[in-house]
Amino acid sequence: MTQRKNRQFLLVSRPVGMPADENFELREAAVPELEDGQVLVRTLYLSVDPYMRGRMSDAKSYVEPFALGEVLQGGVVGEIVESKNERWKAGDVVVGLLGWQEYSVSNGRGLLKIDPSVAPITTALHVVGMTGLTAYFGLLDIGKPQEGETVVVSGAAGAVGTVVGQIAKIKGCRVVGIAGDDEKCAYLTEELGFDAAINYKTADLNAALKESCPNGVDVYFDNVGGDITEAVMRRINFQARIPICGQISQYNLEKPDLGPRIVFTQLLKSSALAKGFIVNDYAKQHKEGMQQLAQWVMEGKIKYRENIVDGLENVVEAFLGLFRGDNIGKQLVKVADL
Template identity: 50%
Template sequence: MSAVTSTRVVLASRPHGEPTQDNFRTETIELPDLADGQVLLRTVYLSLDPYMRGRMNDAKSYAPPVEVGDVMVGGTVSQVVESRSLRIEPGAYVLGYTGWQSHAVADVNSLRAVDPNRAPLSTALGVLGMPGFTAYAGLLKIGRPKPGETVVVAAAAGPVGSAVGQIAKIHGARAVGIAGGAEKCAYLRDELGFDAAIDHRAEDFADQLKAAVPDGIDVYFENVGGPVTAAVLPLLNFFARIPVCGLVSQYNLVSAPEGPDRLPAFMGLVLTKSLTVRGFIQSEFIQELSGDFERDASKWLAEGRLKHREDVVDGLEKAPDAFIGMLHGKNFGKLVVQVGPEQD
């Protein structure tokens, strides 16, 4: 293999609070020659997701942090340029975790084939990928919605939240979405079929939410935390279930929020209303549910029952700005970066 270079975005420094452009650095490296069982990949799409903010911190978590100077992590759909494996031929598309870079060398065992005829390639990073599976597993395994129950989901216009609401509807529940702005709320109601959508930026947000759930809340799919959660808690029914997927409103905090300690009141609510609160990482359900998800999500997508929206940014150099904006809710749909053309 002739020498191949890769443009990549690395973690230049750890952020203190909100990430800035100074926390990222773009550089070019020469990739090593392929060993047996490896392939050279050309990145087509890069996924940007909130979990990446936690990986920028040097803190103990469910996954190790990105080291300063290392390429930023991220899911990717790539095309195989060269292969030293009989399992994958050049030209094939694969799902991997090669991060914010234009090219990469990867072991074939770390990759999964993507069929470009099944659905658009980018959906492997969204509705048919990790975000879709997160919604499916968290809602059905932890939330367990029953027909006629009310499911409320925060960050409902995002890739996880939008799938949660639609899957809840498929299972016969009412779906109430919480999102930021009139455009996103209209999208949830008019295009995705949510029963109600509430703008968390509205001055009377708590009152609007209460009016939208006259029978209370049976499942609250948590993606945000903060004031949104504070408005939800008084409306929870006995035996309500709370899958805790994310807390994006807290990811940039460097100290505890101002105000009284609300933990005792929350724990009292957990006790007196017999609530189930369960944090989860989607990977813990892969072995059990990935086959069911692939079958169901593909079917629902083909039938038009599971819709999705993408926010596509063109060019790897725009990834840092897009990522920073995502943490403020500026994206509308699944945020992906188109790093290169689908066909080379």
């Protein structure tokens, strides 16, 4: 067999502040021969997600930093093209944590088989995959929304936020989304059924929250942090719950910026709970979550939008776009056709 060429993105330096092209290098390498137990996965779609910024730094965090000079990793939907592992065969479509490259070698652990007849294969990277599960467990296990309560979600038009809001609607809540432009806000209220959406870049956030949350805030699903979070925290109710899923406003700062010290004060005044989490905290329940999410998608109760950029060479640009708020719904990179 002829040696396959493999284009791949490496992290070559750690970003300070906003990542830039110079932190990444696209190189061409040979695809290695498989050893016993391994499979070769041809990348079809790559997922880019804000949490990856954390792995580019070497500060202590919940996920191990990417190593310098190594291929970057992320969610991948791919096709198995060679297998020396009896559990997998060529032609299987799988999702897993693999490389930012055209071909990845895997021992098969952590790969999940996708049934393309159930839902489009890309959804395994978001609404019935990691971001959907993140929304599902953070909202239901930490947020515990009750019928008639008010749920506010920041980063509402992103891959996690859109699912959070729709699950909260399924649970009978009033749902208010905060997003960064009018197109996103219109999408939330007109297509996804949010009760209200606030463009934080143009609205008076405090006044808009007061108007859209007349009964206060029972659950605040936080993707962003910073002054948006402080504004919502001023309106939380007694025994409110705050799942902390992301703090995207902070990820590209060289050091944390300053804000009023109200977060713990507000938790204290309201006997409220805040909890950080990542989707892996719920690894044992992922299967249950995926089944529920897939059912809601098939029933039309959860809708989604994908923003797909073509070509492995554009993955860095797609990643950086997350911090500019370019995407509505899930940002993906298409690397090859099935």
